[in-house]
Amino acid sequence: MTHPLLPLELQIVAGATLVAFFAWVVYLVRLQRLSLRESLLWLVSTGVVLVFVLYPRLLEQLARAIAVQVPSNALFALAILYLAINVLSLTIALSNALVRARRLGQECALLRAELEAVRARVDKLSPR
Amino acid sequence: MRALAIVPAYNEAGNIRRVLEELRREVPGWDVCVVDDGSTDGTGSIAREQGALVLRLPFNLGIGGAVQTGYLFARQHGYDVAAQIDADGQHDPRFLAGALEIVSSGGADFVVGSRYLEAGGFRSTVVRRAGSRYLSWFLRVRCGARVTDPTSGFRVAGRRAIALFAANYPSDYPEPEAIALAIRAGLAVREIPVAMRTRQHGRSSIGAGRTLYYLIKVSLALLLLPADRRRHAEITG
Numbered sequence: 595m596t597h598p599l600l601p602l603e604l605q606i607v608a609g610a611t612l613v614a615f616f617a618w619v620v621y622l623v624r625l626q627r628l629s630l631r632e633s634l635l636w637l638v639s640t641g642v643v644l645v646f647v648l649y650p651r652l653l654e655q656l657a658r659a660i661a662v663q664v665p666s667n668a669l670f671a672l673a674i675l676y677l678a679i680n681v682l683s684l685t686i687a688l689s690n691a692l693v694r695a696r697r698l699g700q701e702c703a704l705l706r707a708e709l710e711a712v713r714a715r716v717d718k719l720s721p722r
Numbered sequence: 723m724r725a726l727a728i729v730p731a732y733n734e735a736g737n738i739r740r741v742l743e744e745l746r747r748e749v750p751g752w753d754v755c756v757v758d759d760g761s762t763d764g765t766g767s768i769a770r771e772q773g774a775l776v777l778r779l780p781f782n783l784g785i786g787g788a789v790q791t792g793y794l795f796a797r798q799h800g801y802d803v804a805a806q807i808d809a810d811g812q813h814d815p816r817f818l819a820g821a822l823e824i825v826s827s828g829g830a831d832f833v834v835g836s837r838y839l840e841a842g843g844f845r846s847t848v849v850r851r852a853g854s855r856y857l858s859w860f861l862r863v864r865c866g867a868r869v870t871d872p873t874s875g876f877r878v879a880g881r882r883a884i885a886l887f888a889a890n891y892p893s894d895y896p897e898p899e900a901i902a903l904a905i906r907a908g909l910a911v912r913e914i915p916v917a918m919r920t921r922q923h924g925r926s927s928i929g930a931g932r933t934l935y936y937l938i939k940v941s942l943a944l945l946l947l948p949a950d951r952r953r954h955a956e957i958t959g
Contacts, residue, residue: 696783696893700791703757703777704798 600650612644635683639676723826725752726801727818728792729774730785731809735763738809742772745807748815749822755795756809759788765809785875786896790887793879797888802826805878812844813876817916821878824912831909832883834869834901835876835916843917853937857898864944865905869913872898876916883909892943895936899943906947 600608619636622628646653646669657668727745731738738756745754754774758766760782770776777791789806796804803825807813813835821833837845838854845851854873861867875897879887886907892899904911 696787699779699781699783700787700794703779703791704795707775707777707795 600647605647605650608647609644612640612647616640616644632683632687635680639680643673723803723822724801725749725803725805725818725822726792726796726799727752727754727805727807727815728789728796729754729756729769729807729809730759730788730792731756731761731765731769732759732782732785732788733761733763733765734809735761735765735768737811738765738768739772741807741809741811742769742774744811745815746773749818752805752818753801755792757788757791759783759785784894786891786893789896790891793884793887793891796879796884801884802881803878804884806875808875812918812920814917814919817876817914818878821914824914825878825880829910830912831880832901832904832911833878834871834911834913835874835878835918836869836871836913837874837916837918838870839913839915840917844920845918849933853933856937857940860941860944861898861902864947865902867901867905867911869901869911871913872901874916874918876918882907895940895943898940899947902944902947 616637619628619633619640623630623633650665653665653669657663657665660668662668662671727749729738729741729745734741742754742756745752756766756769756774756776758769758776758778760779766776766778777795779788779791783791792806793804803822805818805821807815807818817835821835824830824833837843838851846854850873854871857872858867858869861869861872877900883904886904886909887900890903892903901911
């Protein structure tokens with residue numbers, strides 16, 4: 595399975611790093627500090643890179659398929675694309691959260707006013 | 723006919739008292755609701771002392787979110803007409819009666835006060851006037867709106883416009899976009915001439931350097947308006 599593109603030592607270090615990263619994400623999901631939905635992209639992308647580390651020949655074939663001369667450059671390009679997709683999905687999640695925060699703030703203001711009105715009415719009925 | 727004046731206010735402690743006094747004098751039959759957009763200078767308490775209903779937002783949402791809070795309140799309490807009045811004293815409530823007349827007689831769903839329809843009053847700087855002209859041209863091309871003062875914050879909304887804006891109101895620099903949304907939802911939008919004043923205390927939230935960003939942002943927002951007309955129709959229908 596060793597390959598001139600990826601010496602065994604490097605393969606072990608890279609594989610271990612990826613497995614550790616994968617485990618970290620799983621750990622975060624299990625502790626409910628990261629929702630499964632938001633974690634999926636990270637899990638999938640880590641898994642894909644892990645496959646390339648285990649079978650470097652795949653990367654060579656992929657590079658040839660998209661006409662990139664140096665396989666590592668294909669890897670860099672794909673990695674940047676992955677990161678961009680991950681960041682975009684994050685921004686989408688953030689936008690959603692902002693819309694909800696705005697509505698929550700408004701709801702809070704309306705409820706506070708209503709509470710004050712009700713309290714004033716109650717106080718009038720039964721003065722303390 | 724129940725009418726509500728929505729006064730979005732962010733750190734307007736120096737102006738709010740006068741604005742509320744003027745509203746009480748000019749349109750005594752109206753309810754007044756100040757939306758305190760997370761002020762830190764006691765704007766909310768001053769407004770409450772003046773007898774206005776205060777909706778206090780827990781954090782600063784910006785003008786769009788604040789105004790929408792007012793429309794949500796108007797819808798929740800079944801107001802027939804809701805007007806937006808700036809808390810900086812720029813707008814003269816004298817013009818509210820005429821706008822109310824138009825909306826309540828069914829002449830329009832949404833009335834915008836324009837400082838360019840008649841001579842007089844405060845008309846802003848040359849750069850901003852050019853910006854207004856550009857935006858009104860853009861609005862006409864994009865959705866057939868005929869307005870001369872698209873950034874004016876003096877607005878009066880009827881029931882259908884209240885329902886639309888309660889459900890859907892743009893966030894930052896919302897004024898021109900709100901006109902486009904109203905037109906796309908099939909509402910009748912009309913302008914009336916109003917005279918505006920320079921603000922009394924503090925400074926405008928849009929500095930000269932930001933005008934360009936403002937124009938680009940608003941142009942993009944108008945270009946990218948949600949394409950689905952039916953969704954808006956359902957909201958207002």
